Structure formats: C-alpha cells, structure tokens
Amino acid sequence: MTLPTMEIHDVVARAEPLGEFRRYRYASSLRRRYEKLARFPEHYLVFGDAICSFNPVYGQGVTVAAEEALTLQQCLRAGSNDLARRFFRAAAKIVDIPWEIAVGNDLRHPDVKGARPPMLRFINWYIGKLHLAATRDSTLATAFLKVVNLTMPPSTLLSPVIARRVWQGNRKPGLSVPSPAIEAASRNSASS
Ligand SMILES: Cc1cc2nc3c(=O)[nH]c(=O)nc-3n(C[C@H](O)[C@H](O)[C@H](O)COP(=O)(O)OP(=O)(O)OC[C@H]3O[C@@H](n4cnc5c(N)ncnc54)[C@H](O)[C@@H]3O)c2cc1C
Incomplete structure (x- = not known):
C-alpha cells in the first residue's frame, strides 16, 4: 500500500475492468506565448487549445476557451485595431492560473520532468x-x-x-x- 489514503484502493479492489486500458493522447500540456510576439498577421487570431492545451485530467480547457470568447467579445467592442495584440495579452492572463494549477500539480509526480x-x-x-x-x-x-x-x-x-x-x-x-x-x-x- 503506497497511497496516502485507502479510497482508491477500496474502489479499485472491488472494481471490474470494462475493457482494455486506454491512454490520453496528450503527451504534455502545451502553452504558446503569442502575446510575446513583436508582430502578428492582421485578420488572423489563435484561440482555445491552440493558445494553451492542458493535461485533460484537470478539465480546464472549455472554461478557458469560454473566458477567451468573452474577452474576444470585449476586445472587438473596442474595434479591430491592434486586435491580436490586445486579445493575446488578455488571453495570457486567463491562461496563467489554470496553467500554474495544471503544470504545478503534474510536477507533484516524481516522474514528470521540470524545474x-x-x-x-x-x-x-x-x-x-x-x-x-x-x-x-x-x-x-x-x-x-x-x-x-x-x-x-x-x-x-x-x-x-x-x-x-x-x-x-x-x-x-x-x-x-x-x-x-x-x-x-x-x-x-x-x-x-
Ligand atoms: C480526453 C479529454 C478530456 C477533456 N475533458 C475536459 C473537461 O472535462 N473539461 C474541460 O473544460 N475541458 C476538457 N478537455 C479539453 C477540451 O476538450 C479542450 O480544451 C477544448 O475542446 C478546446 O476547444 P478548441 O475549440 O480550442 O479546440 P477543439 O475542441 O480541439 O476544436 C478544434 C477543431 O478544429 C478542427 N480542426 C483541426 N485542424 C483542422 C484543419 N486543418 N481544418 C479544419 N478543421 C480542423 C478539429 O477537428 C476540431 O473540431 C478535454 C480534452 C481531452 C482530450
């Protein structure tokens, strides 16, 4: 018994597998820092998982994408001038906390590489x-x-x-x- 509490052991000990194990295809969480680019093409944006995709076990991606949608709406209300820069800066603030939660929590596992x-x-x-x-x-x-x-x-x-x-x-x-x-x-x- 290496787990700190008995709950998972108790459930797994009585459970029967419904099929073969399947793994998520996500190799890792991935964040792209578009807000740090000096230039970005006009009339073009990046959104949702294409800005940041999280380890799916934390269930954050849809919430972040929804917050980005609201932010994009606000950015568009101020016009299309300099849209990408304004949106990416605001999106980065949305991503910061869930990113820290997901990456920080993954690093609790000794096998995960990272500082x-x-x-x-x-x-x-x-x-x-x-x-x-x-x-x-x-x-x-x-x-x-x-x-x-x-x-x-x-x-x-x-x-x-x-x-x-x-x-x-x-x-x-x-x-x-x-x-x-x-x-x-x-x-x-x-x-x-
Ligand atoms: C196993 C798993 C479980 C998850 N569970 C949760 C959860 O519980 N809660 C939560 O909030 N989030 C969860 N997520 C994350 C969530 O699914 C994503 O964050 C969210 O779907 C991102 O939305 P998106 O629109 O950015 O990308 P996507 O939903 O991936 O949409 C991108 C779309 O673009 C299409 N596409 C790709 N390339 C092309 C192309 N070249 N031309 C045309 N179309 C293209 C794709 O087919 C896809 O339909 C989970 C993810 C996974 C993998």
Missing part, C-alpha cells in the same frame, strides 16, 4: 496535506474543488481559515483508514 523551485515544492507539499485533511473535512474539499474548477483563485487555499483546518486535519490520527463515505458505500454494496 521545482522551493515555492512550488512548498505548495505541492501543502496541497498534499490539504488533500489528506480534505478526506475528512468537506470545507477543505469544497475549497479545493472551487480552485480547480476555476471559480476561486488558488490564494484562497492559503487563507488563515483553510491553513488552520489543514493543520488541524493532519493532527488527527487515522487519516489512512477508509473515509465515512467509502464505509457507507461498502455497507450499501454489501447489503444490495
């Missing part, structure tokens, strides 16, 4: 602690989901209220035993 500056190592250590405490604290689980679903900024996970709950949650013994939700699911499947 891990001290701040990233701290954040990933902290998120690991948050995940552990969140198995028993729905406030933490909700706060985390709001960030990965891009409705709240990542900084909310470092607020004093959340940090205190992370600390308290990790002081409790027995974090590696099945959560109440998994125990209830086991009872239901045993009685049906």
Whole structure:
C-alpha cells in the first residue's frame, strides 16, 4: 500500500475492468506565448487549445476557451485595431492560473520532468496535506474543488481559515483508514 489514503484502493479492489486500458493522447500540456510576439498577421487570431492545451485530467480547457470568447467579445467592442495584440495579452492572463494549477500539480509526480523551485515544492507539499485533511473535512474539499474548477483563485487555499483546518486535519490520527463515505458505500454494496 503506497497511497496516502485507502479510497482508491477500496474502489479499485472491488472494481471490474470494462475493457482494455486506454491512454490520453496528450503527451504534455502545451502553452504558446503569442502575446510575446513583436508582430502578428492582421485578420488572423489563435484561440482555445491552440493558445494553451492542458493535461485533460484537470478539465480546464472549455472554461478557458469560454473566458477567451468573452474577452474576444470585449476586445472587438473596442474595434479591430491592434486586435491580436490586445486579445493575446488578455488571453495570457486567463491562461496563467489554470496553467500554474495544471503544470504545478503534474510536477507533484516524481516522474514528470521540470524545474521545482522551493515555492512550488512548498505548495505541492501543502496541497498534499490539504488533500489528506480534505478526506475528512468537506470545507477543505469544497475549497479545493472551487480552485480547480476555476471559480476561486488558488490564494484562497492559503487563507488563515483553510491553513488552520489543514493543520488541524493532519493532527488527527487515522487519516489512512477508509473515509465515512467509502464505509457507507461498502455497507450499501454489501447489503444490495
Ligand atoms: C480526453 C479529454 C478530456 C477533456 N475533458 C475536459 C473537461 O472535462 N473539461 C474541460 O473544460 N475541458 C476538457 N478537455 C479539453 C477540451 O476538450 C479542450 O480544451 C477544448 O475542446 C478546446 O476547444 P478548441 O475549440 O480550442 O479546440 P477543439 O475542441 O480541439 O476544436 C478544434 C477543431 O478544429 C478542427 N480542426 C483541426 N485542424 C483542422 C484543419 N486543418 N481544418 C479544419 N478543421 C480542423 C478539429 O477537428 C476540431 O473540431 C478535454 C480534452 C481531452 C482530450
């Protein structure tokens, strides 16, 4: 048992595969910095995944594309003059946070290549602690989901209220035993 909590083990141990394993074709997240170009062709734009495609497990691409669409609408309201430069600068700001979430989280896995500056190592250590405490604290689980679903900024996970709950949650013994939700699911499947 190498996983920090039992939930995935408990589900997988009882599950039956429906077919062969299939892998995503995405080799990596990819970001192209069009906002840094000195020149760009007129009457032409790049959009959505062509600006930045994320590891699909984080489910961010459609949200980012929708935000870019709203931004493009605003840019067009100001006319078509210098459109590409204005749009790419605004799109880069939309991409920044989901990019940090996706790439930063991928770097939690030791096999993923990439630089891990001290701040990233701290954040990933902290998120690991948050995940552990969140198995028993729905406030933490909700706060985390709001960030990965891009409705709240990542900084909310470092607020004093959340940090205190992370600390308290990790002081409790027995974090590696099945959560109440998994125990209830086991009872239901045993009685049906
Ligand atoms: C497995 C998987 C799961 C995902 N899950 C989620 C999720 O849960 N939530 C989420 O938000 N995002 C998710 N995404 C990401 C999301 O699908 C993309 O971010 C989003 O579709 C990007 O939209 P797009 O219009 O930029 O590109 P696309 O949706 O890829 O559209 C590009 C279109 O252009 C067409 N095309 C390509 N080349 C040419 C050509 N030369 N001529 C004409 N047409 C062309 C393609 O056929 C395609 O229809 C997932 C992605 C994958 C791969």
